[in-house]
């Protein structure tokens with residue numbers, strides 16, 4: 214599973230706006246993905 218899918222699974226599934234098959238990336242999603250990619254936040258810390 215790639216970073217995008219991992220963030221989707223951990224962040225979006227807890228979001229009130231999440232819909233199955235969600236492909237949009239809100240600002241919070243983009244920031245979370247970037248922080249994980251840069252190693253500043255681990256997936257478990259999301």
Ligand code: SF4
Pocket residue numbers: 224225226228229230231232235237238239240241242
């Ligand atoms: S992309 Fe943003 S708004 Fe959409 S489900 Fe994920 S966290 Fe929620």
